[in-house]
Amino acid sequence: MSTARFKTLCAGGLISVMAACLIQGCVAPLATRHAQETVFSANPKIAVLPFDNYTDQDLVSGKITEYFQATMAGRPKFTVIENGTTFEALRHLRIRSATVLRRGQIDSLAQTLQADYLLAGSVLEYREIGDKFLEKIPQVSINARLIDTKTGATVWTGVSNDSGDRTELLFGLGAIKSADELSRKMVESMVRSIEGLFR
């Protein structure tokens, strides 16, 4: 093998590895599970409940809820109930946290909002840690679950943990430097997965 051909092969290999890394890095790591036997209704109405905040930062859960609301509102396969309507229903029923939802509360919410599904969840981690090269590395962890209001069962769960440096190729190239941007990508990935349920 000539030296020129060897160099071409090496360069090609390197490009392939970099491309594979880039493709892998674009998709946020997301573990999902959904009930196999469940029949998902067409064009359902989904209410996004305020996410619970388990981090030590204020307003984080509000941001994530807002990202879900905004991302889902743009998808044609379901109708998202307006935030204010959901807030009023929660206030009327004095439901302050969606971590533990009793059957009676699910029924009351479904009746008030005329919702087919409720999306609830929590933010477990949302921080930006210091780094010598990247300055900041965001780390975000979100859990979400979709509840069928007819049965009260959880029909889909998504667990997403991600770090901004996971997508880094070399010397900070490709890294995500803000927790807001990272969480938006994670939410988009989760919404895509939910959208896949309603074919």
Added chain:
Amino acid sequence: MRLSWLPLVFLPVMALGQASSVRLNPEAANFTGITYDNGTDGPLKNPGFAFFDKRARELFVAATGNRRIVVYDFDLIPKFTFQHFVRDRKSNKMVLGEPKAVVVNSQGDMLVIDNLADYVDILDFRGKSFQQVYPNRMLGDTTLKIRADLIAIDDSDNVYLSVVGDLTAVLSLDRNMNLKLRIIERTADSTTSIAGPLAMAVMDSLLLLTEFREAPVLKLFDTSGRYLGGFGGREIAKEDFSMAIAAAIYRDSTGSLSFLVADALRQVIKRVAVNGSLIATFGGYGAYPGALSYPSGLTYAGNSDFFVVERVGGRIQRFSIR
């Protein structure tokens, strides 16, 4: 000399007799529930105030030592809890507060007074602050050094706010927290005005205030600030009070009103008729269910039920009046 051991025998017996005389009187009230739970990480510490929201049947407790507000259902099972943050005047940063009192309006919004803030913090039903009401700004004089001290709310969402500092007064506010009237103000005649209120309760058109040092201890006004009468001295009679730390207005099944007053030093709850006569006394110092260990909050829960919060006992008890 041989008889020197006698007091050792008789003193505990006498103390027991004294305690039993004010123990929970089954003819007056039944003990029906208890909790020590702060809803998150352990026991209640220094709880100071209780408010029962009759619409949602929820009990709100300002757990001052835990620096949080805790919401319980009627059976004293914690439903929700959150830490209360206030704006620090010096650094202008949000710091962990020490909630002193909380009342709830018909929308579920919480009106919170904090030991570390001079304003009334208004929070939505999930505990998110959205408005701060400064009493001096409301009175149109920002040079006044006053802070919110006591708060009460009626069924129509009218708020009664007592302020202390440069001015000792009770303010009447509408449901949007706008000042309606300065209804009661400290004057030279401390008998028919207020000197240093310790507790406040409102029902219908009646406003009940308890005094810290002055007599009469219980003072009754109408909601426009007109003095209706006072009763209870500072002596040792059964009708008198030592420290009337909390009060509630109670309506029985016939519709007649009476007052429930927690005395923090005598460790009792007294039920007083509207003419000032003592109906019943119950409680007594102790840690057993039905006894009291420095009561600090009292709220009427409708029907015949009421809740008592104990500062040293670190617990909430529910009673039912017979």
